[in-house]
Amino acid sequence: MTNIVLFGPPGAGKGTQAEILKEKYNLVHISTGDVFRFNIKNETDLGKKAKTFIDKGQLVPDAVTIDMLSAEVEKNTGVKGFIFDGFPRTEAQADALAELLKNKNTAVSAMVALEVEDEVLVKRLLERGKTSGRADDADESVIRNRIKVYYNETAILKSYYEKQDKYFGVDGVGSIDDITARLSEVIDQL
Structure with a gap:
């Protein structure tokens, strides 16, 4: 199985790229954001x-997140792998x-991180907020808090996967096709 952790701060393009990569590599895309929004x-x-945590721009506690994700993985047996977004x-x-x-007799194959500067992220998210209907994309202070939370609480995973030689940073700025090509270079080597 090929199991990719697609990583990066809010607005880096994870959802967009995951949709393309799932088709290209025939993987199941599990977006915690989509799972949260459905619930x-x-x-x-x-x-x-x-919702009480998301509305404040905070991370949802591990126990809640893990329960939701585990249910999603269990729904998909006999697949080629997953993209965890x-x-x-x-x-x-x-x-x-x-x-x-x-x-399930498998493991994470790689963490691939989309790297994008903060000001580009803020601009992207505010733009997305105009059409997404997501309250957390419409308020710049909430966006900046989400980015800050990402760096303070989640960027530590870079070293977690680096220790396993599974971390790959990819430039997340440019056209969608250019970014997909950079991601594909990494995935094709797995």
């Missing part, structure tokens, strides 16, 4: 819990993902 929209218990975000989540995949 929030449908007012599940996990969705209500997640927005997960893991903490070392505890990375350990939980490793254990989940180990139980």
Whole structure:
């Protein structure tokens, strides 16, 4: 199985690239953001819990995130692999993902990080906020807090995967096709 952790700050283009890569490599795309939004929209218990944190630009607690993700992986048996978009975000989540995949006799193949400067991220997210209907994309202070949370709490995963020789940084600025080509160079080497 090919299991890719697609990483990067909010607005780096993970969702866009994951949609392209899932088709190209026949992988299942699991976006924690989409899973959260589905649960929030449908007012599940996990969705209500997640919403209180998301509305403040904070990370959803590990236990809630892991429960949602585990259910998504279980829905997809016999697949070629997964693209995890927005997960893991903490070392505890990375350990939980490793254990989940180990139980399926597989592992994370690589963490591929889209690297984009903060001001480009803010601009992208504010632009997306005009059409997405997402409240967390419409408020610059919430956006900047999300970016700050990313660096403070999730960027530590870079060293987690570097220690395993599974971390690959990719320039996330340019045309969608150019970024896809850079990502494909990494994935084709796995």
